[in-house]
Amino acid sequence: MSAGVVGRITLLPAGSAVRAEAAIPGLPGPLPAGEEILWQGKPSWTALAVRVFHVRKVALYFALLAAWRVAAGASDGEEISSALAFALPLVPVAAVAIGLLALLARLAARSATYTITTRRVVMQVGIALSVTFNIPFRIIGGAGLKVRRDGTGDIPLALKEGRIGYVHLWPHVRPWRLSAPEPMLRAVPDAAKVAAILAGAYLAARDAAAQPADEPSTATDPVAVAA
Numbered sequence: 001m002s003a004g005v006v007g008r009i010t011l012l013p014a015g016s017a018v019r020a021e022a023a024i025p026g027l028p029g030p031l032p033a034g035e036e037i038l039w040q041g042k043p044s045w046t047a048l049a050v051r052v053f054h055v056r057k058v059a060l061y062f063a064l065l066a067a068w069r070v071a072a073g074a075s076d077g078e079e080i081s082s083a084l085a086f087a088l089p090l091v092p093v094a095a096v097a098i099g100l101l102a103l104l105a106r107l108a109a110r111s112a113t114y115t116i117t118t119r120r121v122v123m124q125v126g127i128a129l130s131v132t133f134n135i136p137f138r139i140i141g142g143a144g145l146k147v148r149r150d151g152t153g154d155i156p157l158a159l160k161e162g163r164i165g166y167v168h169l170w171p172h173v174r175p176w177r178l179s180a181p182e183p184m185l186r187a188v189p190d191a192a193k194v195a196a197i198l199a200g201a202y203l204a205a206r207d208a209a210a211q212p213a214d215e216p217s218t219a220t221d222p223v224a225v226a227a
Contacts, residue, residue, distance in 0.1 A: 026113030026124050028132040039116045039197045043172075045109035047152040047187035052108070052171045053101040062094035108171060114185045116198050119205060121157060123183055125172050133164060135183060137205045144174075145195040153191025155198065156184040 024030060026040055049055045066087040073083030107127045115122040121140070123133040141160040147153035156174040159182065166173055166181040174182040188194050 026115045027122055028124075028134065031117065034118075036118050037115060038118060038201055039194055041114055041188060041194070043109045043112055043114075043185075043187040044152045044189050045106045045187075047148070047150065048109050048171065049102050049105035051148075051187065053105045055098050055101050055105070058097055058101060059094065062090055062097070066090045109187070112172060114188065116194070116201055118201055121183075121185075121198070123169075123172055123185070125169070131168070133169075133183060135159070137202050138209070140202065143195070143198060143202070145191065147191050151191065152187050152189050153195070154184055154186050155188060155191060155195055156182040158182055 024037075031037070069087040069090070070080075070083045073086045074080065104127075111125065111127045111130060113122075113124045115124075120137060121135045123135070124130060125133070135157060139159055139161050140157050142158045144156045144158075145153060154174075156177075159180075164181055164183060166178050169181055169183055172184055172186050174184045185191075185194065
């Protein structure tokens, strides 16, 4: 499969054109000279299960449905044991549904790797087909942060140029931004710390790019390509 380009966002099948011994987990190839990894991590699968695949809402739905069946049976004069037996078939159905959603959440988290370097954000995602999105700092217009009570959180990235399809990113995308999808580091553990690392790297790269031409600079071209 050949690499594709959306704007200035490079999309590469994971590991393409990279020798196995040179590959870095979560990246499409070796880092260019002068670039360093500042943070790398994965989504919390339990947070994905709750906030993306809605396992609690599904469990509540089946619980309410079972309660309604029991109440309906009792109102018709049935004994409690008979009413409970009427609701019992819902238990395996609920278990299968919740189990499948939890499995999807676990697979989505295990197959995703988020990386922040001194030049870019890299998102390697995909359960069936792993794809890497290289997002240089220079095309990021801004970033948000939403922290949950458990410390996990979401960090959406607003792009100044380029566009990635919503379906290609899901679930690693800001919900309902269909016309201008925003890649999102989703359900990240210790999200506030990760956001601070991203902000520091982004500002450092911006300041380096703004240095006058006659001053020495350590900044290099942030456009990421596979080796």
